[in-house]
Amino acid sequence: MLNINLHHLTVIHAIEKEGSMTRAAEKLYISQSALSHHVQELEKKIGAKVFERRSKKLYLTPIGRKMIDSAAIVLAELQKLGQEIQSLKNGESGTIRISTECYTTYNWLPRLIRKYHQIYPLVTVQIMDGATRGPLSFLQNGTLDIALVSRQATQPLDDNPLFRFTPVFQDELVVIISKENPLSKQRQLYPKDFPEQTLITYDIEDRDNDLVENVLKPNNAEPAKVIKMPLTEVILEMVKLNLGITVMAKWLVAPLLNDDLKMLPFRDDFSKRCWCLVTLARQSILQQDFIAFVRKELQKDMY
Numbered sequence: 001m002l003n004i005n006l007h008h009l010t011v012i013h014a015i016e017k018e019g020s021m022t023r024a025a026e027k028l029y030i031s032q033s034a035l036s037h038h039v040q041e042l043e044k045k046i047g048a049k050v051f052e053r054r055s056k057k058l059y060l061t062p063i064g065r066k067m068i069d070s071a072a073i074v075l076a077e078l079q080k081l082g083q084e085i086q087s088l089k090n091g092e093s094g095t096i097r098i099s100t101e102c103y104t105t106y107n108w109l110p111r112l113i114r115k116y117h118q119i120y121p122l123v124t125v126q127i128m129d130g131a132t133r134g135p136l137s138f139l140q141n142g143t144l145d146i147a148l149v150s151r152q153a154t155q156p157l158d159d160n161p162l163f164r165f166t167p168v169f170q171d172e173l174v175v176i177i178s179k180e181n182p183l184s185k186q187r188q189l190y191p192k193d194f195p196e197q198t199l200i201t202y203d204i205e206d207r208d209n210d211l212v213e214n215v216l217k218p219n220n221a222e223p224a225k226v227i228k229m230p231l232t233e234v235i236l237e238m239v240k241l242n243l244g245i246t247v248m249a250k251w252l253v254a255p256l257l258n259d260d261l262k263m264l265p266f267r268d269d270f271s272k273r274c275w276c277l278v279t280l281a282r283q284s285i286l287q288q289d290f291i292a293f294v295r296k297e298l299q300k301d302m303y
Contacts, residue, residue, distance in 0.1 A: 003045050004042060004045055004046065006074075006078070007038065008038065008041075008042040008045075009067070009070075009071035009074055009075060010028070010071075010075065011024070011028070011035060011038045011039060011042070012039070012042065012050055012051075012064065012067060012068060012071060013068060013071045013072065013075060014027050014028055015035075015039070015051065015058065016060060016064075016068050019058075020058065021035055021036065021058065039051065046063070048061070048063045049061050049063070049064070050063060050064035050067060051064055094122075094123055094124070094284075094286045095123070095124045095125075095126060095145075096123060096124070096125045096126070096145050096146060096286065096287070096290055097126045097128050097143065097144050097145045097146070098125060098126070098127060098128065098144065098145065098146045098147070098148070099127065099128040099129065099130075099132055099135045099138065099144055099147055099148070100132065100135065100147065100148035100149070101132060101133075101134075101135050101147070101148070101149045101150065109127060110127070112294065112297055112298075113125045113127070115297065116290065116293055116294075116297075119293070120289070123286065123290075125290075128143065128144055133204075133205070135147035135148070135149055135278075136149065136163065136278065139163065139278060139279070139280065140162060140163075140280070145279065145287060146277055146278065146279055146287060146290065146291070147277070147278045147279075148168075148275060148276070148277055148278075149275070149276055149278055150171075150273045150274065150275050150276070151165075151273065151274050151276060152269070152270060152272065152273060152274070154269060154272070155274075157274075157276065161281060162280065162281060163278050163279070163280060163281060164278065164279050164280065164281050164282075164283060165276040165277075165278050166276055166277045166278070166279075166291050166295065167274050167275070167276050167295075168275055168276060168277055168291075168294060168295045168298045168299065169251075169275050169298045169299055170272065170273065170274050170275070171249045171250055171251045171252075171273055171275065172249070172250050172265065172266075172271045172272050172273065173211070173247050173248070173249060173250070173266060173270075173271040173273065174247070174248065174249075174250045174253070174263050174264060174265055174266070174271070175189050175245055175246070175247055175263070175264045175265075175266065176236065176239050176245065176246045176247070176248060176253055176257070176261055176262070176263055177239065177245045177261070177262050177263075177264060178239055178240055178241070178242035178245075178260060178261065178262070179259075179260060179261070179262050180242045181242055181245065183197070183245070183264070184262045184264070186264065187264070188264065188265055188266065188267040189264050189265070189266055189267065190266070190267050190268065191215055191216055191219040191221035191268070192219065192221050193221075194216055194221045194222070194223045195221055195222065195223065195224060196224055197223050197224060197244065197245050198223060198224060198225040198226070198227060198243065198244030198245070199211075199212070199223035199225070199226050199227070199244060199245060199246065199247070200226075200227045200228075200229060200235050200238050200239060200243065200244040200245065200246045201226060201227070201228055201229075201235070201246060201247070202228065202229065202230070202235070203228040203229060203230045204228070211247050212226070214270070215268075215270050225244070227243070227244055232248070232252070232253070232256070233256070235248075236253070236256055236261065239261060240258070240260045240261055249273075250263070275298075277291045277294060277295070279291075
């Protein structure tokens with residue numbers, strides 16, 4: 001391997017471009033003697049002449065021409081690399097890997113990303129749907145850059161020093177029920193109203209169902225039966241037929257209601273949730289800009 005460095009390539013590239021040692025030295029802000037020393041050092045290292053002087057002019061040797069061709073490629077790539085690094089530092093380009101713990105949000109997330117890409121065309125946003133079941137663990141191991149998660153509205157956001165939580169909007173869980181169901185006559189519902197009901201929910205693992213695991217079970221209010229379905233529309237159709245009740249985010253389900261369905265609030269505070277964009281504690285400029293954009297857009301859509 002040749003024992004030459006970037007400075008050698010810069011020197012011969014400047015000489016060839018400027019056409020003389022004097023102008024090249026001025027361009028590089030070094031003395032002409034220092035420039036000559038660099039050329040001599042290079043020729044000694046490769047054991048061959050790079051320039052030859054004819055009629056008081058410098059001409060590239062065949063070896064010098066080969067080195068110039070390579071130097072042009074290397075220097076151009078380094079310049080490109082420098083621009084890309086600066087762009088990454090400024091948050092103008094890069095890749096954002098994002099996931100959400102609620103896969104129903106994937107209905108609207110691509111639309112938001114498309115709008116973001118119109119403003120930041122050099123940024124690639126990848127939706128990592130495989131991380132939905134535990135986005136914070138994927139965030140911690142470096143698989144994700146940003147996660148969208150929910151917390152109870154009363155839960156502090158600074159209880160884990162590993163992560164930085166940025167609130168983006170609030171919502172609440174509501175019960176969707178057929179008007180034929182006797183519970184539809186009530187103004188509010190409690191966990192104690194569930195034991196005689198069939199709960200129709202998304203097709204997720206029981207341990208990931210916060211309503212069942214964190215609300216109903218602790219209150220000895222498990223539903224009589226749980227039916228799992230993959231799609232919001234299918235769940236609502238089953239509820240409309242009075243085959244069970246469901247619990248969904250108010251902002252998600254409100255546009256889908258019709259005269260056959262009724263939306264009832266919970267009496268308890270657990271239904272109030274804060275949705276946050278989460279990163280590791282130290283955010284990049286790219287993450288900060290993305291979070292600011294998403295926060296603005298989601299708040300605009302939710303309210």
